Amino acid sequence: MFQKMFGWIVMGCILLTGQGVAMSQSNQKAATIVVLLGPPGAGKGTHATAMSEHLSLPHISTGDLFRENIRNNTVLGQNVKSFMNQGKLVPDELVLDMLFQRMEAPDCARGCILDGFPRTVAQAQALDAKLSKNTRIIALNFNVPDSVLIERITGRLVCKDCKKPFHKRFDPPRQANVCDTCGGTLVTREDDQESIVRKRLEVYHEESQPLIEYYAKKNDSLREVDSQNPKEQVFRDILLALSTLKTKESL
Numbered sequence: 001m002f003q004k005m006f007g008w009i010v011m012g013c014i015l016l017t018g019q020g021v022a023m024s025q026s027n028q029k030a031a032t033i034v035v036l037l038g039p040p041g042a043g044k045g046t047h048a049t050a051m052s053e054h055l056s057l058p059h060i061s062t063g064d065l066f067r068e069n070i071r072n073n074t075v076l077g078q079n080v081k082s083f084m085n086q087g088k089l090v091p092d093e094l095v096l097d098m099l100f101q102r103m104e105a106p107d108c109a110r111g112c113i114l115d116g117f118p119r120t121v122a123q124a125q126a127l128d129a130k131l132s133k134n135t136r137i138i139a140l141n142f143n144v145p146d147s148v149l150i151e152r153i154t155g156r157l158v159c160k161d162c163k164k165p166f167h168k169r170f171d172p173p174r175q176a177n178v179c180d181t182c183g184g185t186l187v188t189r190e191d192d193q194e195s196i197v198r199k200r201l202e203v204y205h206e207e208s209q210p211l212i213e214y215y216a217k218k219n220d221s222l223r224e225v226d227s228q229n230p231k232e233q234v235f236r237d238i239l240l241a242l243s244t245l246k247t248k249e250s251l
């Protein structure tokens with residue numbers, strides 16, 4: 001209850017700055033885009049789900065959108081599958097249209113939480129170019145050393161239906177392979193096998209890590225979160241990081 005109220009206060013503060021427009025068309029309302037940075041397994045998906053609920057902003061995961069396309073056997077799904085199964089990044093021309101189209105949906109009018117995008121500085125620049133001048137971007141960087149990530153990712157389970165994440169050891173479901181929330185079946189992602197995870201980490205360090213500096217320099221919107229801490233503490237830190245940002249800017 002406290003967290004819910006705190007979430008609303010934080011989001012109210014952010015939006016009250018009167019800045020931000022989701023996409024670059026005219027007559028848009030104030031909006032805030034929260035960009036989640038960090039390596040695979042850092043907890044972005046888990047916290048994005050909670051943030052989405054507490055801040056009432058949609059959670060958009062480019063990885064989830066691709067997996068949905070693969071499940072539905074669309075042309076896009078067929079094109080991205082081999083990149084994902086090798087732990088490589090999907091080319092920008094397949095990412096940008098899909099994401100920007102999703103961000104134009106009415107539920108993004110107040111903004112959204114981006115999980116897994118941008119993955120490269122070029123993608124961040126494409127996002128900047130797409131947004132209007134007033135758009136507020138807040139980047140949260142989830143810090144976790146590589147040594148912890150492999151164990152986290154290879155034990156990961158995700159609900160096929162509602163996408164809620166679990167972990168075989170650290171966050172097991174009440175009943176084996178059944179989602180506590182919706183009763184859906186829990187599955188292991190194809191790209192969560194150790195060899196692919198190692199490749200994904202390599203790609204992260206090469207291509208995505210420079211984003212930390214990009215957002216730190218760009219408009220001082222970067223905030224760090226120590227994602228090694230227990231889940232509840234990380235979530236409190238996230239809400240605090242968002243509120244600190246407002247306090248600093250309103251001075």
Ligand code: AMP
Nearest residue numbers: 062063083084088089090095116117119
């Ligand atoms: P995720 O669910 O964020 O871990 O993403 C799973 C996979 O989807 C990644 O390893 C990439 O192959 C692909 N992917 C997701 N988001 C992007 C993106 N923004 N740019 C390129 N590839 C992406």
